[in-house]
Amino acid sequence: MDKLSCDIPLTEMPPILNSRRDFLRAAAASSAVAILSAESAPETARASPDKVAEPVLPPATKAVTPFKVSVPQSAIDDLKRRLASTRWPERETVSDWSQGVPLQKAQALVAYWRDKYDWRRFETRINAFAQYRTQIDGIGIHFIHVRSPQQNALPIILTHGWPGSVVEFMEIIGPLSDPTRYGGRAEDAFHVVVPSLPGFAFSDKPVEAGWDVNRIARAWATLMPRLGYERWVAQGGDWGAGVTHALAHQRPPGLIAAHVNWQFVFPEKLPENPTPAERKAIDRAALFANDQSGYFREQGTRPQTIGYPLTDSAAGQALWIYEKFQSWTDNHGNPEDELSIDAMLDDISLYWFTGTAASSARIYWENTRSGKAGLSGGRIELPMAASVFPHEIFCPPKAWAEALWPNLFYWNELDKGGHFAAFEQPKLFTEELRKAFRSRRA
């Protein structure tokens, strides 16, 4: 228990960073992502290395350029070929998930991915949203941007974490932006901005170090005014909560409040005689540190090394993520209790087709290296709101938040949902944001 530092970060790290577009062929047409794939099955084993599906993103400029997702068929074929020739480890030696994803569950997921899953369905769905890329601080940032029909809607930027993506928020974009169509009230409307983190999905992969949550927060504070928003709020969970806490510290002009569904409010010094609620939070954080943070420590220290198997093995990438859907959602033992296989594979496929295992893992490296890492995000003056979903990795008591957030204006503890709150419980999540920000509207 002396090592509570499971290193959830809020740190400072400067350096410079070139645009990924320097590395991209001039080829790619703007406003569409092209994932180029050459023939993947070699004719003979001795053949020279084959060109394998490589993501190429259109160059980003300071303009806000429309973007659509279009994965070439060759990349889909390559995926299926890899899945068909998966080489498996032996079965686990336990009868539960304690060693990771059980072999039988793994084989079932991979069989579904190969035989039944339809990426084109997902593409149609994501392309129904207005998507863009724009260059901020040297890299291209991908985002969904849906303006509400309500003129006075409140602009909000929603940030995902790992192993999440914009996919997590697709169900709530409609209800947030157009509440009257989804049983809500016009005055609860939001203009919704959902970016992909640097190194994730269709944002560029940073090519130099320095993209920690503080720098990402500064990029978000550039993005919102670029979209014409002068008064806005921020929301996030997981690394999205890290970015949102960082934004709250920075208090960029225009940011009036923030909501997080993961709260970094551990006291610097743990209480000597914890209350039952404090005890529970401490125990859950300790469980995370002792049994559940292997992925965290590996990604935090050697993101490149773990990137090799996950980029090369579709099964490896899928199960690396699937494990988290089992561990972190509010389920009865199986991730399918809480999320559909299609929903999980949408997210997994997004990581796979974009080849972002290493670049997404690098966010752990960026934010845990500089030493100042912990579960406490420190004192925040910005007005803060929080929704605590019961199956979150840990659930801090309200008193801890009150001690660090003098302007806490909303706190609610729900009875359903877990770490991927918007993904798991879109209706509850939408309602939380409506309720939380009601008092912040002009």
Next chain:
Amino acid sequence: MSMANDTQEKTEISVPVSSRREFLGAVAATGGAAILSADVLPETAGAGTDKVAELVLPPATKAVIPFEVHVPEAALDDLKRRLANTRWPNKETVADWSQGVPLAKARALVEYWRTHYDWRRVERSLNALPQFRTELDGLGVHFIHVKSKHPDALPIIITHGWPGSVIEFLQVIAPLVDPTSHGGKPDDAFHVVIPSLPGFGFSDKPTEPGWRLPRIAKVWGVLMQRLGYTRYLAQGGDWGAGVTTWMAKQQLQGLAAIHLNLPILFPPPPAPPGGYAAAEQAALAQLGKYANDASGYASIQGTRPQTLGYGLADSPVGQGMWIYEKFKEWTDNHGNPEDALSLDAMLDDISLYWFTDTAASSARLYFESFQKDFARMPLDMPVAVSIFKGDMFTPPKIWGERTYPKLFYWNEVPKGGHFAAFEQPELFVTELRKSFAQLR
């Protein structure tokens, strides 16, 4: 790294472990490993799941049965096909190894593996040695066993760790067994036994939990008895040091002394009244660096070996880099692992893990024992220690003295690292000869 607890009782429990052979076809011929591989390249993407090279080991019995390694051509072809099809991550964002194996190094290793490396060469080296499998506590254990022609040779069991294998010791076997042909004296001779840990190499993969260090240590004692040795020595580094330490802890019958090249002197002994001395501070710093920056692999292997196993079992570049990184971080080099070990030597070891598909089963040793059994404990047994200065942990002698009351040899070797026998076979042999000279 925590103190060992509740381990002693556990050693008495014999968890029923069914032999892997129950899962294997009746096929395999005794005395030879067969790795059966069906056609690996799918004809169409929509086709059913393809059979992929699968390891099949001959069933083990209580008899000591000769064994040879033969990886079928189909498995070699499958490996090269996978390497040719590697899908790469983007380049690291740093100019060093701090994010893991740099992309350029990774590509170079894979290119060599695919176009130059010859598995048949190491296969011949292995098969030039007498190898066997025998069933111990329900599990088939593979080992090399070379008897010395010298009648007074001392029997020694040498245990590898992770990501090592019996391959680490190929260069030291002849000098140990036949010293007079290798610059030594007849009374430097050893009878050498080198097993593959359960779940490693050509030993069976456990199918039930419970293969913790004390249990492995115990079956090593049974193995030495089965081979007819009534007075013997044990040696190890890394997990091999863990096994060897537990052999001593359990006072196995016939075990006369041990030698460690990574003494399990962590967590460190309590600080003396005046505080830790400078040499101790350096070792503490090594432990701190390990915990903070260099133990991610152990953390994931210790908690989710199965999940990690999927990527490593399916991707040779993944398996290759997972191990190659350790050759960089733990050998005595000047920035490149090739300073300490040849590409061929590293790929021999990596290929052994790949062909045997033992990423998950080897990682599982961390799940079983890393937090429970891998910790400093006093030993009532003669202990010899060689510290190779390039190892990632080089504790001071004072810690050895405080932990091992019968410490009879301690030497700091200026060259060599964590894979001491692999990196510096001659120095390693010298250490064993010097250590055990006084026991003869």
